[in-house]
Each structure stands twice: as C-alpha cells, then as structure tokens.
Amino acid sequence: MKKLLIAATALLFAGQVQAADVTGKLVLYTSQPNEDAQQTVDAFKAKHPGVEVEWVRDGTPQVMAKLRAEIEAGAPKADVLLIADTVTMESLKKEGRLLAHPAADIAGYDPAIMDKDKTYFSTKLITTGIMYNTAAPVKPTSYKDLLKPEVKDKLAMPSPLTSGAATIHMVALTGNPDLGWAYYEKLAEQGANPQGGNGAVYKAIAGGEKLYGFMVDYMPIRGKAQGAPVEFVFPEEGVSAVTEPVAILSTAQNPTAAKAFVDFLISREGQELAAKQGYLPAHPAVTPPAGFPARETIKLLPFDPAKALEGDAANKAKFTEIFGG
Amino acid sequence: MTTALDDTASVGGARRLAPGKPAEFGEGITLAVLVLFVTLICGLPMALLFKVGLTGPAGIDLAPLAEAMANRSVQTALWNSLESSVLSALLAVILGALLALAVGLTDVRAKGPLVFCLLLPMMIPPHVIAIAWIQAMGPGSPLLKPLGLAPEMGETPGIYSVTGLVSLLALQHAPLVFLILRAALRALPRELADAARVCGAGGPRVLLRITLPLIAPSLLASFMLAFVAALGNFGINALLGIPARYTTLPVLMWRRLASFGPDVLPNVAVISVVLAVVTLLAVGLQSLLQRRLRASLIGLPQAPLAYALGRARLPLEMALWGFIAVTLALPFAALVATALVPTYGLALTPATLTLDNFAEVLWRQGVTLRAFANSTLTAAAAAALIAAVAIGLGHLMVHRTGRTRQLAGLASAQADIAFAVPGLVVSIAFILAFLKPLPGLGLSLYGTLWIILLAYVAVFLSVGLKPVTAAYLQMDRSLEDAARVAGAGYLKRVRRIFAPLVAPAAASGAILVFLTAYNEVTVSALLWSSGTETIGTTIFNYEDSGATTLAAAMSTVVVLATVAVMVAMNGLARHVPAGSIPWRD
Numbered sequence: 001m002k003k004l005l006i007a008a009t010a011l012l013f014a015g016q017v018q019a020a021d022v023t024g025k026l027v028l029y030t031s032q033p034n035e036d037a038q039q040t041v042d043a044f045k046a047k048h049p050g051v052e053v054e055w056v057r058d059g060t061p062q063v064m065a066k067l068r069a070e071i072e073a074g075a076p077k078a079d080v081l082l083i084a085d086t087v088t089m090e091s092l093k094k095e096g097r098l099l100a101h102p103a104a105d106i107a108g109y110d111p112a113i114m115d116k117d118k119t120y121f122s123t124k125l126i127t128t129g130i131m132y133n134t135a136a137p138v139k140p141t142s143y144k145d146l147l148k149p150e151v152k153d154k155l156a157m158p159s160p161l162t163s164g165a166a167t168i169h170m171v172a173l174t175g176n177p178d179l180g181w182a183y184y185e186k187l188a189e190q191g192a193n194p195q196g197g198n199g200a201v202y203k204a205i206a207g208g209e210k211l212y213g214f215m216v217d218y219m220p221i222r223g224k225a226q227g228a229p230v231e232f233v234f235p236e237e238g239v240s241a242v243t244e245p246v247a248i249l250s251t252a253q254n255p256t257a258a259k260a261f262v263d264f265l266i267s268r269e270g271q272e273l274a275a276k277q278g279y280l281p282a283h284p285a286v287t288p289p290a291g292f293p294a295r296e297t298i299k300l301l302p303f304d305p306a307k308a309l310e311g312d313a314a315n316k317a318k319f320t321e322i323f324g325g
Numbered sequence: 326m327t328t329a330l331d332d333t334a335s336v337g338g339a340r341r342l343a344p345g346k347p348a349e350f351g352e353g354i355t356l357a358v359l360v361l362f363v364t365l366i367c368g369l370p371m372a373l374l375f376k377v378g379l380t381g382p383a384g385i386d387l388a389p390l391a392e393a394m395a396n397r398s399v400q401t402a403l404w405n406s407l408e409s410s411v412l413s414a415l416l417a418v419i420l421g422a423l424l425a426l427a428v429g430l431t432d433v434r435a436k437g438p439l440v441f442c443l444l445l446p447m448m449i450p451p452h453v454i455a456i457a458w459i460q461a462m463g464p465g466s467p468l469l470k471p472l473g474l475a476p477e478m479g480e481t482p483g484i485y486s487v488t489g490l491v492s493l494l495a496l497q498h499a500p501l502v503f504l505i506l507r508a509a510l511r512a513l514p515r516e517l518a519d520a521a522r523v524c525g526a527g528g529p530r531v532l533l534r535i536t537l538p539l540i541a542p543s544l545l546a547s548f549m550l551a552f553v554a555a556l557g558n559f560g561i562n563a564l565l566g567i568p569a570r571y572t573t574l575p576v577l578m579w580r581r582l583a584s585f586g587p588d589v590l591p592n593v594a595v596i597s598v599v600l601a602v603v604t605l606l607a608v609g610l611q612s613l614l615q616r617r618l619r620a621s622l623i624g625l626p627q628a629p630l631a632y633a634l635g636r637a638r639l640p641l642e643m644a645l646w647g648f649i650a651v652t653l654a655l656p657f658a659a660l661v662a663t664a665l666v667p668t669y670g671l672a673l674t675p676a677t678l679t680l681d682n683f684a685e686v687l688w689r690q691g692v693t694l695r696a697f698a699n700s701t702l703t704a705a706a707a708a709a710l711i712a713a714v715a716i717g718l719g720h721l722m723v724h725r726t727g728r729t730r731q732l733a734g735l736a737s738a739q740a741d742i743a744f745a746v747p748g749l750v751v752s753i754a755f756i757l758a759f760l761k762p763l764p765g766l767g768l769s770l771y772g773t774l775w776i777i778l779l780a781y782v783a784v785f786l787s788v789g790l791k792p793v794t795a796a797y798l799q800m801d802r803s804l805e806d807a808a809r810v811a812g813a814g815y816l817k818r819v820r821r822i823f824a825p826l827v828a829p830a831a832a833s834g835a836i837l838v839f840l841t842a843y844n845e846v847t848v849s850a851l852l853w854s855s856g857t858e859t860i861g862t863t864i865f866n867y868e869d870s871g872a873t874t875l876a877a878a879m880s881t882v883v884v885l886a887t888v889a890v891m892v893a894m895n896g897l898a899r900h901v902p903a904g905s906i907p908w909r910d
Contacts (some may be wrong), residue, residue, distance in 0.1 A: 027855050033870050038690055056855040057692070057866065065586035066854060072587045073769035074762045077855045133670075135478040154479040161584045195567045199871025204568070206670035207873075208464030211479040219871060226668040227677070324398070324570070 023050035026257040029067060030082040031060045031164065032244070033199070033219075036277050043273050044264050051257045059197045060084040060164030071097075079252040080261050082123070084164025085242040086113075087308050089120040092247070099248040101259050106266065109283060113243045122243030123265045125280040127298065128169040129239040131215035133205050134229040138212070142236045143179060146190065146212055153191040156204045156213035160319055162197040165216050165242045171308045171315060172240035172301040179237070181318065188322050206230050221291040222278040232291075238299035243282060351815035352721070356729055359718050363736040366783040367743040370754035371601070377591055377757055378598030393595040402577040403599060405566075406556055409487065409573060413494035414551035418544060420495060421502025421551075424645070426532070428503075429510040431634050433642050441891070442649045444907055447500040448887050450844035451493075452560025452865055453880040457656035458484055458493055459564065460663045460877065465670050468659055485569040493561050496652055498551040504907055505550070509543035510536075528632065542614055549611035553604055557747025559847040560861075564868070574600045575749045575847070582753070582851055587760065594757060597750040608745045657884065663877035682878035693879060695856065696863040703774060703859070704842035707781035708835035711789035714782075716831055719790060720823050723797035724805065737790060744787035748847030755780050756851060772854040780852060781842045788841060789834035796830035797823075829900035836894050837907075840887060 030037050034057055041053045058066065060083045070076045083089075092098050098119040106114045106121065113122040130140050138150050146155060158166040174181050202219045204210040206228045217239075220232040246265050248258040264270045271281040275289045280298075288295055308315075380386055393399050424443060428436060446454065461468060462476075462484040469475035476482050483489060513536065521531050537544075562573045572580075578596050581589050634641060662673045664682050671677050686693050721733035743751055759770040759779075770776040800823075808818045842848075846861030853862045860883060867876035898906055 029855065034690060034692060034867065034872055034875065035685065038692075041691070054856050055692070056858070057870065059869075061584045065583055068586035068588070069756070069760065070772050070854065073760045073771040074767075075769055075772060077772055133478060153481065161580070193568065193570050195570070197869065197871075199869055200568075202871040203669060203868075203873050206465070206668070208478040208670065209480075209482055209485075209568075223668050223670070226671075228668045228670040230670065 022048045022257050022260045024254045024257055025052045025054060026080065026254050026261060027078050028053060028055040028080045028082060028261070029063045029078040030055060030057055031063055031084050032057060032082060039277060040265075040270075040273065043270075044261055047264060047269075048257070048260055051260070053261075059162045060088060061162060064088060076249060076251045078249055079254050079258040080246060080248055082244065082246045082265070084126070084244060085168050086115075086120065086122070086245050086305050087168065087312065088164060089115070089245050089247055090305055090309050091312075092249075093117070093119050097250050099250045099252060099255060099258075101248060101262055103259070104262060104266065108285060109266070113282060115245075120245040120247035121262060121266050122245050122282045123270070124244050124274045124282050125241050126165060126244055127217045127234070127239035127241045127280070127300075128165050128214055129217060129235055130233045131202070131205055131213055131220040132231050132233070133208055133211045134231060135208065136211040139231075140212060140233060140235070143173065143183065147183075147186050151190060151212055154211040155187065155190050155192045156201045156210040157187065157192050157194045158198045158201050158214060159194040159196065159323075160316055162195075165198065165240075166194070166214070167312070167316075168242050168303065168308070169214060169240040170319060171311075172303045174315070175303070176237065176301060181322075184319070184322055192323070194319075194323055202230075217280070217292070218278045221289075225278070225291060234293065234298060236299075238301040240301050240303060244279075349815045352729075355717050355815070355819075356721055356732060359714060359721070360732050360736045362714070363718075363739055363786065366779050367736075367739040367786070370751070370758040370783070371739075371742060371746070373757050374594055374601070374750070374754040375598055377594040389591065389595045390598065393592065393599070398572065398577060399574075399596060399599070402572045402574045403603075405571055406573040406575075406600070407603070409491055409494065409562075409566075409571075410552045410555035412487075413491045413498065413555045414548050416491060416495035417498040417551040417555075418502050418548045420499040421547065422506055422544065424499065424503045424648075425506035425510060426536075427641060427645060429507045430532075430536075431632050431638070431641065433634070433638060433645065435642075439645060439649075442653060443503060444500045445653060445888070445891075446497055447907070448840055448844070448891060449884055450560060450846060450861060450864075451497055451558055452564060452846050452861065452868075453660075453844075453883060454497060454656065455493060455561045455564035456864070456868055456873075456876055456880055457660040458489075460873075461656045461659035462489075465672075466659060468655065468662065470672060481568075485565060487569065487571055490561060490565045490569065490571060493565060494555045494558060495551075497558070497561065498554050501550055501554065502547040505543055505547040506540060509540045513539055546611055546614045549607050549614065553607050553611070553745060556600070556604055556607070557749070557847065559747070559749055559850060560865070563865075575747055578749055578753065579850060587756075590753075590756065593753055597753045601746045601750050604746050604750075605742065608741075660877050660884075661881055663874055664881050666874060669871075669873040682874045683882070686875055686878045686882065690875075692858055693863055696858040696860050699774060699777075699857055700843050700860040703778045703781055704839045706778055707785060707842050708789070708839040710778075710782050711786050711838050712793075712831040712835040714786060715790045715793040715834060716824050716827055717819070719793040719797045719827065720819070723794055724800075724802055737787075740783075740786040740790060743783045744785065748784055748845065749850065751784050752780060752848050752851045755783075771852075772857070774857045777849050777852050777857060777859065780848050781838075781845075784848055785838045785841055789831070789838045792830040792834040792837075793827050796827040800826060829897060833894065833897050833906055836890065836897070840890055843890075844883065844887060 028041070032040065037055055037057050041055055045051060045053060056063070063083055067076060067078060089098070093115070100117055100119050102118055104118050104121060106118070115121070130143070130146070132140060138145060138148055140146055160167040160170050173179050174184060198216050198219060201213045201215055202223070205213050206223055215232065217232055220230045223230050224232070246262050248255060248262060252258045268286070271283040271286040274281045275286055278289050280288050280292055280295070284295065379390060381388065427433065428439060433439065460466065463482045464476045464478050464480065466475045517535050517539070518531050521535050526534070557575065559575045559579065563576050563579065566573055566576055574596060578593050582593050663669065665679060666673050666677050667679050667681060718733050718736055721729055722737055725733070755776060756771065759776055762769040804822055805818060808822050813821065844861065846865055849859040849862050850865070853859055864876050864879050864883070867879065894906055
C-alpha cells in the first residue's frame with residue numbers, strides 16, 4: 001500500500017514536472033493529410049499549451065527529400081517525424097539520425113510494430129486495399145479483379161516514388177507468389193498511370209475520372225461517411241499495412257517537447273484521437289472506428305521491412321521501368 | 326555624413342558629366358552596390374548552375390550533359406516541352422490577335438471592363454486555372470453534370486491530354502499576345518490605312534494587305550514570348566500533364582528533386598541547363614525580332630482606333646462576352662461549386678451546400694494562415710526592394726553614359742535573364758548557391774524566408790524595372806542639371822527630384838511584382854520549407870494530398886484577392902506612364 005502510494009506520488013510529480021517543462025517550439029514533419037495533422041497538433045497543444053507547434057505536410061518521399069536537403073544545408077529543422085512507413089525509419093536509424101526515447105510506454109502494443117531500441121513508434125495501422133466508385137460496373141473483391149477487361153483504362157494507383165504506403169504495398173504484392181511483378185506488368189497493360197500520391201488517386205476515383213484503384217483505407221472510409229460515392233474493399237489476398245511511425249531526430253532542437261509529442265501519440269488519448277479521425281489505432285485495446293471490419297478479420301500480406309529496405313532502390317527502379325516516369 | 330560628401334562632390338559636379346569621366350562619390354557607391362547586389366542574386370546563381378551543368382573537375386565536361394540528353398525520359402520531356410510550347414504559343418497568337426483586332430480596331434462598347442476581363446487570366450495563377458478547369462470538365466463537374474454534358478463515369482476527361490494542356494496554356498498566354506498587339510495597333514501609322522481606304526479598299530482588304538503585314542513583327546515577337554512562358558509553366562504542366570502521362574521538362578525536374586532530394590541535384594542542374602539554353606535562344610531570337618519591329622513602325626501611341634462596325638457590332642460584342650463567360654466564368658463557377666461541397670465527388674445541392682471548407686482554410690488550418698502571411702510578406706518586401714533598386718538602376722541606365730551606363734545595363738541584362746528562364750530553373754540555381762552554409766557566417770539561407778524573398782527579387786526585378794525606365798525616358802534631364810547647379814548632391818537629387826517623379830511608375834511596377842509573386846508557385850515549389858509555405862505551394866499541396874475541396878476554397882479566396890488588388894491598382898492609373906498598368910489605356 002505504501003509502495004503504491006509512493007508510486008502514485010512519483011507519477012503525479014513526474015506528470016507535473018513534465019507539464020511545466022514542456023515549452024518552446026516544436027517542428028513536426030508529417031505525411032498526414034492537412035486536416036488530421038492540424039487536429040493532432042491542436043489536441044497536443046491543448047495538453048501542452050506551452051508548446052508552439054510548426055508543422056509541414058508532404059508525401060513521405062518529399063518530406064525525406066526536404067529533410068535531406070536541410071541536413072545538407074547543415075540545419076535540419078524538424079524535431080519530430082510522423083511519416084508513413086517503418087522502412088524509411090529503419091534507414092534513418094541506421095544512419096544514427098534518430099534519438100531513442102527509453103521512457104516511452106509501449107506496454108500493450110504488439111512488439112512487432114515497435115522498434116526494440118525505442119527510436120521509432122508505430123501510431124496506427126493504415127492498410128492499402130482497393131477503392132472503387134459506386135458507379136463502377138465491377139465490384140472487385142480480389143486484386144485479380146482489376147485485370148478484368150471492364151477495368152481497362154479506369155484504373156488508378158499511387159506511385160512508390162510519391163507515397164510511402166504505396167512502396168510497402170508494392171513490396172507486399174510483388175512478393176506474393178500468386179501476383180509478383182507479372183501482376184504489376186499486367187496493371188501497366190491495363191493503363192494504370194501511377195504518378196501521384198494517395199490523394200491524387202482518391203480525387204480521381206471520387207470525382208469519377210477513374211473507377212478503381214489501390215488506396216489507403218481511411219480516405220474512402222471517411223469520404224463514404226461524408227456522402228462521397230466511394231467504397232473500400234479489403235481484398236481476399238489481404239492488405240498491406242503501414243504503421244505511421246513517429247520518431248525524434250537526433251538533431252532535435254527541443255527533445256523534451258518531442259518526447260511529450262511521442263508520448264501523446266501512443267497514449268490512450270492519442271490512440272482514441274486516431275480512431276476518431278477514422279484510422280485503425282495501433283493499440284489493440286482501442287476500438288476501431290465505424291466502417292472497419294473487426295480487427296482480427298483483417299488479413300495482412302506478409303512483409304519483411306529489413307528485406308524491403310535492402311531491395312528498395314532495385315524495386316523502385318524496376319517499378320519505373322514498368323510504368324515509366 | 327553623406328550630405329557633406331555630396332556637397333564637396335557637387336562643387337566640381339556642377340558641370341554635365343562627360344562620357345568616361347569618373348562619377349560622383351555617392352553615385353559611384355550606389356552603382357557599385359546595385360550592380361553587386363543584382364550580380365549576387367541574378368548572375369552568380371545562374372553562372373553556378375551552368376558551371377555545375379557543364380564542367381567537371383578538369384574544366385569543361387560535356388559528358389553529364391550528353392548522358393542526360395541520352396536519357397529517354399529527358400528526351401521525351403524536352404520534346405513534350407517544345408511541342409506543347411510551340412502549339413500553345415501558336416494558338417495563343419491566333420486567339421490574342423483576334424481579340425486585339427476586335428478590341429483595338431473597332432467601336433465595340435465597354436472596352437474598359439472588356440479589357441479588364443480579358444487580361445484577368447494573366448493575373449490568376451496557372452495552377453488555380455488548371456484546378457478550376459479540371460473541376461469544370463470532369464465527370465463530377467458540378468456544372469456539366471446537372472446539364473447532362475459531363476463525361477461518363479470512369480471516362481478520363483478530355484482535359485487530361487495534350488489538347489487540354491495546350492489549350493489551357495494558350496488561354497493563359499493569349500492575354501500577353503493581346504497586350505503586345507494592342508500596343509502595336511496603336512502605333513500603326515494611320516495614314517497608310519487611310520490612304521488605302523481612300524483608294525477604295527474595304528475593311529478586310531485593309532486588314533490583310535496593310536494592317537497584318539505591319540504588325541507581323543509584333544506577331545512574331547509575341548509568339549516567342551508565349552513560347553517562353555509556356556516552356557517555364559509549372560502549374561498547368563504538372564496538374565494536367567502528369568495524369569496525361571505527358572511529362573515536360575519543368576515537371577521532370579521538380580519530380581526528381583522532390584522525390585530524391587539533393588543527391589540528384591547535379592543531375593537536375595544539367596537538365597535545367599538544357600531548359601535554360603532553349604529559353605535563352607528563344608529570348609535572343611525575340612529581341613532580334615523586336616529590334617526589327619522598332620525600325621518598321623513609326624509614330625507614338627495614339628488614341629484607339631474605332632472603325633464603325635454598324636450592324637456587326639452587337640454580334641461581335643456578344644462573341645467577346647461569350648468568350649469571357651466560357652473561359653472565365655465557367656471554370657470559376659466550378660471552382661466555387663467544389664469549394665462549397667463537404668467532400669469531393671458530391672453534387673452541389675441546397676442540402677449539401679456548406680461553408681466548412683472556407684472555415685477550415687481561413688480559420689482552422691495554421692498552415693494556410695502562415696502561407697497567406699508569408700506570401701504577403703515576401704511579395705510586399707520583394708516589391709518594395711525592387712522599386713528601390715529600379716529607381717536607382719533605371720536612372721543610371723537611362724540618364725548616364727559611358728561606363729556607368731554599361732555597368733547598369735549589365736545588371737539589367739542579368740535581371741532579364743533571371744526573368745526569362747523558368748522559375749524552377751532559378752530556384753535550382755538558388756539551392757545550388759545557397760544550400761551550403763554561407764562562408765564566414767556559417768548560416769544557410771536554405772529553409773528560410775530570405776531565400777524565397779531573394780529569389781522573388783531576382784526573378785521579378787525585370788518586371789519592376791520596365792515601367793521605371795519608361796518613366797525616366799520621358800523625364801527631362803534639365804531638371805537634374807538645374808538641381809546640380811543649385812548644389813544638390815547625388816543622393817539629395819535622388820531623394821528630391823527623381824524618386825518623387827518616377828515614384829508612381831515604380832509603384833505600379835511594384836504592384837505588378839506583388840501580384841505576380843503573391844500568386845506564384847514555380848519559384849517557391851522547391852524552396853519552401855517548414856514555416857515558409859507560400860500560398861502557391863499550399864494550394865498545390867492541398868490538391869496533391871487529395872484535399873481538393875480545400876484547394877478550391879483557398880483558390881477562390883486568392884482569385885477574389887487578386888481581383889481586389891487589380892481594382893485598387895486602377896486608382897493609380899492617372900499618375901503613371903501610359904502602359905504601366907496593363908489593362909488600362
């Protein structure tokens with residue numbers, strides 16, 4: 001009992017110290033859509049009013065290009081990165097650009113999606129499956145449905161050169177013995193033109209310019225809830241997933257605020273915010289939002305991040321060879 | 326202190342400066358500062374770009390250039406750039422010429438509002454125009470759908486094609502042609518047409534045999550200008566070209582740099598050199614043509630011609646306003662309709678109408694507010710700086726001779742080059758020059774607002790300089806002589822004599838610079854960073870991330886702001902040299 005009391009006091013004390021110390025400017029680089037990024041930042045600021053958050057949004061590769069240019073210029077500005085995939089995080093970790101946050105509480109999370117050295121932390125599960133416009137004649141349930149003649153020239157997909165989620169999806173699909181690179185070559189014959197990110201694909205399908213495409217789950221699920229004529233399908237082969245990890249850069253100007261930001265994202269409150277925004281939260285105990293099937297029914301395509309990082313350049317080159325660009 | 330120096334200098338300075346004689350002290354410093362500044366921001370980055378593109382460790386090395394040219398995507402992009410630019414320039418000339426003849430030669434009514442509306446597309450940013458047309462022409466078109474005219478679901482809209490891209494470029498650049506040709510029509514020696522009429526030639530015959538041959542050099546010159554503008558266009562090329570699988574050079578450069586970062590900088594520098602060379606060749610050709618134009622046309626601008634059209638007047642007026650309705654009102658209406666629905670793809674009905682996108686853009690999104698502040702700040706600072714530089718440089722260039730004039734002319738030529746080459750090329754030159762921390766200071770300009778501000782000054786200096794030099798040309802030099810005899814030193818003369826006299830011209834130039842910089846996306850597309858977003862990059866980013874409704878809302882706000890500034894600029898009209906405000910007579 002006494003122990004518990006001490007622990008409680010210590011916790012309370014720690015909480016107070018934290019709230020008092022967390023101030024100053026925090027620079028966040030993220031690939032979240034603007035509205036979500038703003039909501040996340042607003043929720044964090046409500047908790048830590050002393051922090052001024054400045055954030056930038058772009059596709060994951062673009063965010064990385066900007067960061068690399070700043071590193072070259074001798075002044076990386078970001079404190080925190082919140083981007084699509086763990087593969088990119090792994091490469092930054094290898095270069096020693098990430099700061100470990102040993103105090104982060106990751107109990108309750110699946111260890112498979114967390115870095116054991118606590119340099120990056122998954123915040124949600126974003127799966128990539130198939131989206132279609134409700135005016136479409138075919139209701140696809142499998143990736144192979146997209147090779148049907150009715151789909152020809154009505155197909156859209158995001159480019160791995162613009163989207164981190166699309167990179168993972170490409171690795172997962174081409175690594176599937178049933179699909180492989182031959183499947184991507186057939187997609188090219190179907191007239192797929194992967195040039196933009198998920199946003200561009202969503203826009204094309206919601207606007208009816210295209211009818212089918214690979215897509216991250218939350219955009220169509222959210223759009224459908226708002227009345228857009230779209231559907232999202234978890235194909236029978238399975239979906240790929242990115243975990244939108246967050247990490248602190250070793251060059252962070254404000255590591256205290258950065259740690260508070262990470263703590264907030266993986267806290268119960270942060271996870272519930274993600275669910276409220278329409279994402280599948282990373283914490284298994286937080287209820288998924290409406291529009292998602294039960295968590296255990298979602299089938300994930302097998303995926304090995306280490307192998308993906310190794311073959312990254314070759315994969316992208318092969319992709320460019322098939323689709324041009 | 327400066328006054329004392331000026332006074333001593335002016336004792337001996339009461340005479341006219343002979344060519345070659347050393348300049349006054351204050352004047353010398355002004356010249357040195359201006360030329361150095363312009364060289365630092367215009368000349369040096371471009372020189373560095375060419376150095377990176379064309380040399381290796383052992384002097385001139387064309388291998389990287391040859392390698393880039395052998396690359397299939399570069400070849401395709403170069404060809405696409407040339408093809409779309411030539412075709413769109415041709416179309417722009419035809420369209421602009423028809424409009425200029427209709428407005429410049431006939432007695433159609435309401436010419437003021439007509440010209441304002443015809444020139445409006447020139448002031449609206451191309452990416453906004455592209456977004457508006459995409460929404461107007463797509464299967465989800467809020468305007469065509471209710472009329473049953475929209476393309477079928479799943480059918481790729483025709484606008485994503487070479488035709489669509491070329492047409493939008495032509496619409497964007499036709500006002501440029503219109504402006505040049507209207508000025509040329511004003512300067513036509515009227516006697517020739519009158520003589521032909523007296524000899525019994527009808528209207529069409531006069532047009533074909535007299536008017537068109539006389540304005541032929543202007544037609545050619547405006548073709549080259551439209552060509553160069555299309556070559557450097559980014560917004561339309563990216564938003565229409567990428568979905569159409571029609572990659573042009575600026576888009577290729579932007580995509581490579583945005584996706585791969587500074588590792589590909591040398592490679593992209595080589596491609597920018599290719600684009601810069603094509604542009605400079607075109608500009609060289611154009612200035613050659615313009616020199617011919619000066620020789621062939623005599624006479625000052627005169628009152629507009631107004632041949633009576635009689636019964637044909639009403640149909641022509643209807644055609645002109647119909648053209649404006651289709652090219653301006655239709656896309657803008659689509660833009661507003663998209664800004665008013667909660668999610669893209671939903672039809673606009675009384676039940677779906679919402680102002681939420683405007684609220685999100687104007688109140689909730691921190692980035693938008695920052696972008697509005699950044700663009701306003703950098704565009705205003707660039708405009709003010711350019712006005713100051715133009716007042717000094719214009720004077721030295723027009724009212725001086727010998728070495729002084731040559732040096733000032735050199736600075737102005739560098740500004741012209743920075744203006745002519747595509748904005749994306751300049752921003753790559755700026756990254757090359759200012760990415761590494763500045764020697765001695767240890768600070769890098771990259772990632773700060775300063776780099777965007779300096780890039781704006783470099784790119785738009787030429788825009789602000791033109792009206793000021795025109796004003797100096799009209800100014801009587803005896804004013805300066807009188808002040809000098811009275812003992813006023815250089816800086817005092819600038820302050821009391823020239824600056825007040827050319828201030829209106831400098832102000833109208835500055836407002837043009839402000840409008841252009843406020844709306845641009847090409848220069849900042851690669852230079853923006855955390856906290857330094859511009860309006861252009863923010864709209865582009867919204868559109869790119871799928872937040873089309875937000876992009877539409879912000880575009881609507883920007884178009885309204887642009888029109889407001891243009892209307893305000895009309896207030897200046899009486900105080901500036903003719904031609905400083907493009908849409909005024």
